[in-house]
Amino acid sequence: MHIQEPPIDLETPSEGAVYFATVIAGLEAIAADELAEKLPEARVPALLRGKLVFEWPHHPAVPG
Numbered sequence: 001m002h003i004q005e006p007p008i009d010l011e012t013p014s015e016g017a018v019y020f021a022t023v024i025a026g027l028e029a030i031a032a033d034e035l036a037e038k039l040p041e042a043r044v045p046a047l048l049r050g051k052l053v054f055e056w057p058h059h060p061a062v063p064g
Contacts (some may be wrong), residue, residue, distance in 0.1 A: 008053055010045045016057035025050040 010018070014037045016046050028047045036055055046053035 005048075008046050008048070010053070016055050018053065018055050018058065021052045021054070022050055023052055028052055 022032065028049070028050060028051070031052050032044045032047060032054075035044065035052070039054075039056060041057055043055045044052065
């Protein structure tokens, strides 16, 4: 069996790194809200079932 998802089309190119996180299906919006609270400079261009794509303009080791 081969399962392939369509590519994620981001609206605009990111100046920072693009990250992908998996979450329990149905909790994507909650994870995005938590992300916005913890990393206010992060941008969430895509929410998919069980998946969260976000952009962070800083180095991953530096908390902004």
